[in-house]
Amino acid sequence: MRRWYRRFMRTPVWTRALLVLALVITAATAGAATGADAPSARIINGSDISISQAPWQVALVRSSVADNFNAQFCGGSLVSATAVVTAAHCVPGAAPSSVQVLAGVGNLSEATTRIGVSAITSYPTYNSVTQDNDIAVLTLESPVDLSGSTRRAIALPSPVSVSPSTWPAANTPSFVTGWGNTSTSISNFPSQLQGVTVDVLAGPLSPTCGIYGSAYDLESMLCAANTGPNRDSCQGDSGGPLAIDVSGTWRLAGIVSWGTGCADMPNYPGVYTRMTTYLDWTCDVVTSPTSITVTAGSSWADVAWSPDSTTCPWRNPDVQVTASPGGAVSTASLSTGGTRISGLSPGTTYTVTARVSSAAGATPPEASASVTIPAPAPAPAPAPAPPAVAPCTKTFFQQAARSARTRKAPDGTPAVRVISRIRVYQDAESWCRTKLTFIFRDKRTKKRLLQLPGSTLGFRRLSGKQFSAPVVSWPTTREFRFAGTDPTGLDRTDARLVLVSYLKKVKGMPAQSNIELVVVRRIPTDPASASGSANPLVAQNNTFGTKVAWATVS
Numbered sequence: 320m321r322r323w324y325r326r327f328m329r330t331p332v333w334t335r336a337l338l339v340l341a342l343v344i345t346a347a348t349a350g351a352a353t354g355a356d357a358p359s360a361r362i363i364n365g366s367d368i369s370i371s372q373a374p375w376q377v378a379l380v381r382s383s384v385a386d387n388f389n390a391q392f393c394g395g396s397l398v399s400a401t402a403v404v405t406a407a408h409c410v411p412g413a414a415p416s417s418v419q420v421l422a423g424v425g426n427l428s429e430a431t432t433r434i435g436v437s438a439i440t441s442y443p444t445y446n447s448v449t450q451d452n453d454i455a456v457l458t459l460e461s462p463v464d465l466s467g468s469t470r471r472a473i474a475l476p477s478p479v480s481v482s483p484s485t486w487p488a489a490n491t492p493s494f495v496t497g498w499g500n501t502s503t504s505i506s507n508f509p510s511q512l513q514g515v516t517v518d519v520l521a522g523p524l525s526p527t528c529g530i531y532g533s534a535y536d537l538e539s540m541l542c543a544a545n546t547g548p549n550r551d552s553c554q555g556d557s558g559g560p561l562a563i564d565v566s567g568t569w570r571l572a573g574i575v576s577w578g579t580g581c582a583d584m585p586n587y588p589g590v591y592t593r594m595t596t597y598l599d600w601t602c603d604v605v606t607s608p609t610s611i612t613v614t615a616g617s618s619w620a621d622v623a624w625s626p627d628s629t630t631c632p633w634r635n636p637d638v639q640v641t642a643s644p645g646g647a648v649s650t651a652s653l654s655t656g657g658t659r660i661s662g663l664s665p666g667t668t669y670t671v672t673a674r675v676s677s678a679a680g681a682t683p684p685e686a687s688a689s690v691t692i693p694a695p696a697p698a699p700a701p702a703p704a705p706p707a708v709a710p711c712t713k714t715f716f717q718q719a720a721r722s723a724r725t726r727k728a729p730d731g732t733p734a735v736r737v738i739s740r741i742r743v744y745q746d747a748e749s750w751c752r753t754k755l756t757f758i759f760r761d762k763r764t765k766k767r768l769l770q771l772p773g774s775t776l777g778f779r780r781l782s783g784k785q786f787s788a789p790v791v792s793w794p795t796t797r798e799f800r801f802a803g804t805d806p807t808g809l810d811r812t813d814a815r816l817v818l819v820s821y822l823k824k825v826k827g828m829p830a831q832s833n834i835e836l837v838v839v840r841r842i843p844t845d846p847a848s849a850s851g852s853a854n855p856l857v858a859q860n861n862t863f864g865t866k867v868a869w870a871t872v873s
């Protein structure tokens with residue numbers, strides 16, 4: 320049935336030009352025929368129409384042919400901003416890149432922008448021999464602006480508006496349009512869009528369609544014709560719309576599919592794909608998301624799409640989202656506009672795809688996007704260590720003064736009172752802590768001398784600032800905290816200690832010069848720890864009577 324067209328396309332360009340010229344002359348002599356169904360030598364017995372009379376009509380053109388007139392090979396119908404319904408036999412096995420679409424164009428010689436096709440979805444069981452299931456959807460690379468009067472989507476036969484079991488009824492006038500052959504005897508292709516009104520020949524329950532017999536499949540096909548005068552679509556109109564005005568809304572009832580000859584009535588009416596049969600399939604393909612945005616989470620991705628709420632509002636199919644590699648799946652209804660796909664691995668890049676997956680068995684093109692789940696955040700940097708409490712690396716003692724004499728202790732016990740003034744210098748760059756334990760003993764025997772209650776240790780900074788002024792019992796351990804600011808050590812932190820010790824006067828009490836003060840220094844191994852139990856002991860003996868300018872403990 321496309322032989323005529325192919326033969327025409329094989330004729331030299333000048334021949335085709337002549338044919339077109341002849342057509343233009345015919346049109347001119349026929350006068351201004353503007354009515355959609357005014358009889359003239361158009362479509363077959365149709366007339367010129369403006370694109371505004373069928374703004375859903377698009378021309379399918381071959382990408383490989385430059386000028387639109389020669390490139391046009393089929394028609395189609397806009398059913399949404401991104402989808403064209405056409406006949407499967409127009410695009411058998413065609414690569415999407417081989418087909419382009421002209422929208423809003425009445426005359427093929429008009430300059431216009433071609434719209435690319437990103438996917439072709441033919442009905443899975445389209446039969447190229449019987450023409451059963453002759454329907455395909457082209458997904459457009461970019462949406463068509465539907466706001467004007469020349470580009471509009473035609474409504475699908477909503478089950479809310481029409482009953483699929485009775486619609487369209489016999490004798491319903493329907494409008495078929497296209498740039499197909501206008502002659503039953505020669506190839507005569509117009510550059511201006513043609514339209515003609517034909518009548519639905521039989522309702523869904525009446526299998527009558529001329530003499531096609533079993534070639535006419537009532538369920539998948541619809542036939543239409545008009546015998547007064549014979550009107551029909553013809554070669555080149557395929558894929559185009561058979562539109563019916565239902566209470567003011569044009570709805571797509573059929574797709575130009577096949578016929579024996581053209582306008583050969585009453586024997587061979589035009590045969591159209593019956594849209595009501597393919598309504599759910601068409602809806603699912605058309606409303607399947609054409610693009611998605613994917614946002615990464617820590618082990619998931621949020622997938623979002625813009626639901627098409629106008630093309631098939633009565634239908635809300637499921638969208639299935641898949642992540643590859645791994646094959647994680649999530650499903651949400653189309654109208655929710657998104658879903659979360661979980662179980663993704665950090666540091667992995669996924670291709671996420673989404674498509675309507677519904678009971679209508681549609682396999683629409685997938686919308687896809689890639690997403691990388693971020694690698695796990697590196698373990699948070701350890702909190703900066705608290706300022707190191709530096710162990711005191713150098714301690715200096717200076718015995719400034721000493722006196723000892725026999726006195727009674729405060730409790731009346733006979734005693735030797737020793738008053739020592741000792742300066743302690745600490746080489747502290749920030750601050751440090753040191754524990755000092757003061758022990759008196761007999762220099763010769765190394766025996767400890769018993770210290771009586773009432774002994775005191777007082778100390779203050781040389782700057783005059785008073786430390787806490789404890790009164791302690793002996794022997795005593797005190798922790799000294801030295802705060803230093805001058806790293807040169809010239810202005811060392813120091814303290815003046817005043818020890819008042821009452822040593823119990825016993826038999827064999829050593830002479831003053833043999834009373835020894837042992838200062839044991841303990842440095843915390845753990846600078847933060849005040850406990851010195853685990854720390855090494857470093858002893859420095861400072862003997863009374865010795866002229867010690869500086870005693871260094873290291």
Ligand code: ARG
Binds near residue numbers: 552553556579581588
């Ligand atoms: N199959 C034809 C094409 O590819 C359309 C045939 C329509 N024939 C008819 N008698 N209505 O253009």
